Amino acid sequence: MEKTTATKRIYSGKIINVRVDDVELQDGSMSKREVVEHPGAVAILAVTDNREAFFVRQYRKPIEKELLEIPAGKLDEGESPQSCAARELAEEVGMAADELRQISFHYSSPGFASEKMYVFLATGLKKVDVARPEGEFLEAFRLPLAEAVSMARNGDIEDSKTLVALLLAAGIFNL
Amino acid sequence: MEKTTATKRIYSGKIINVRVDDVELQDGSMSKREVVEHPGAVAILAVTDNREAFFVRQYRKPIEKELLEIPAGKLDEGESPQSCAARELAEEVGMAADELRQISFHYSSPGFASEKMYVFLATGLKKVDVARPEGEFLEAFRLPLAEAVSMARNGDIEDSKTLVALLLAAGIFNL
Numbered sequence: 001m002e003k004t005t006a007t008k009r010i011y012s013g014k015i016i017n018v019r020v021d022d023v024e025l026q027d028g029s030m031s032k033r034e035v036v037e038h039p040g041a042v043a044i045l046a047v048t049d050n051r052e053a054f055f056v057r058q059y060r061k062p063i064e065k066e067l068l069e070i071p072a073g074k075l076d077e078g079e080s081p082q083s084c085a086a087r088e089l090a091e092e093v094g095m096a097a098d099e100l101r102q103i104s105f106h107y108s109s110p111g112f113a114s115e116k117m118y119v120f121l122a123t124g125l126k127k128v129d130v131a132r133p134e135g136e137f138l139e140a141f142r143l144p145l146a147e148a149v150s151m152a153r154n155g156d157i158e159d160s161k162t163l164v165a166l167l168l169a170a171g172i173f174n175l
Numbered sequence: 176m177e178k179t180t181a182t183k184r185i186y187s188g189k190i191i192n193v194r195v196d197d198v199e200l201q202d203g204s205m206s207k208r209e210v211v212e213h214p215g216a217v218a219i220l221a222v223t224d225n226r227e228a229f230f231v232r233q234y235r236k237p238i239e240k241e242l243l244e245i246p247a248g249k250l251d252e253g254e255s256p257q258s259c260a261a262r263e264l265a266e267e268v269g270m271a272a273d274e275l276r277q278i279s280f281h282y283s284s285p286g287f288a289s290e291k292m293y294v295f296l297a298t299g300l301k302k303v304d305v306a307r308p309e310g311e312f313l314e315a316f317r318l319p320l321a322e323a324v325s326m327a328r329n330g331d332i333e334d335s336k337t338l339v340a341l342l343l344a345a346g347i348f349n350l
Contacts, residue, residue: 001234010185013195014207014209015209016193016209016211016287020188025312031310034188034189036191060282060285061208062211062282062285063289072286074286103330104338106332106334106335107238107242110237111235111247112190112191113211113237113284113287114238135204135206137201137202155278159285160282160339163281164339164342167339167342167343168342170342171328171342
């Protein structure tokens with residue numbers, strides 16, 4: 001346990017808030033903790049009946065490059081992870097799923113951020129027509145799941161949630 | 176590409192910096208991007224000759240709970256990922272490795288943070304005597320690698336870098 005003795009609010013933004021806590025450590029000494037507050041997010045590995053998976057490629061400002069990822073997005077206020085997963089799947093790749101099963105819950109960067117990541121496996125896919133939200137630019141496409149799992153094992157996937165999803169899928173689909 | 180037209184510095188801290196960029200999107204419209212700058216980090220899956228892996232349990236302020244993780248730490252200025260991995264392995268679990276092989280490079284939260292994560296597999300382990308840095312409180316222990324891989328597959332590992340490391344190790348060690 002690290003008891004908070006004071007909190008300084010640094011920034012309240014659109015997606016993140018930042019604060020610095022004064023904390024009392026196990027030995028009674030004092031330290032500071034920089035904390036990024038995040039609303040949480042979902043990621044969806046959507047697999048078709050013929051074992052293809054959906055991916056998106058989009059520009060990520062923090063790393064100044066395009067990244068290959070599975071569909072994902074942050075939770076709206078009061079939104080359940082399950083509903084968020086269904087919404088993002090429709091918005092980003094135009095699909096609805098008969099089954100949406102949570103296969104992982106994890107923290108992406110627990111050293112400095114509160115972000116929780118819920119990863120879903122979506123199967124029984126059907127096309128739906130949903131408009132992409134304004135200001136979202138991404139390219140959506142499919143890859144054979146087996147090929148994507150090989151990419152994950154060979155170091156060709158550089159996004160943590162996508163790595164976790166594909167490596168778990170390898171076990172689920174015996175790849 | 177998202178062209179930065181202005182940058183506002185919000186916070187310069189010990190581990191993170193925060194800025195907000197005004198960016199021009201693909202269609203010429205303007206938006207804002209909140210960016211957490213991070214120095215990058217390493218994580219080490221250290222496996223003994225009899226297939227046990229080292230873990231640490233430590234309190235993580237952003238999520239207000241203890242988390243089971245592999246040894247990890249952030250890069251010091253000018254430090255290579257390889258040197259950082261050797262240093263953290265010694266500091267956190269008191270081991271040196273004959274072989275330290277990078278098995279993943281990924282971004283932990285590319286939507287809002289620049290953090291790069293380098294994951295190493297450490298083998299040929301020998302005990303070393305190194306003092307733990309002040310203010311670091313963690314419990315170190317070993318688990319059979321096969322058991323840890325099962326935990327990762329069953330949802331009992333909630334740290335992203337640890338999940339990636341264990342699921343990649345499953346392929347490497349045929350587990």
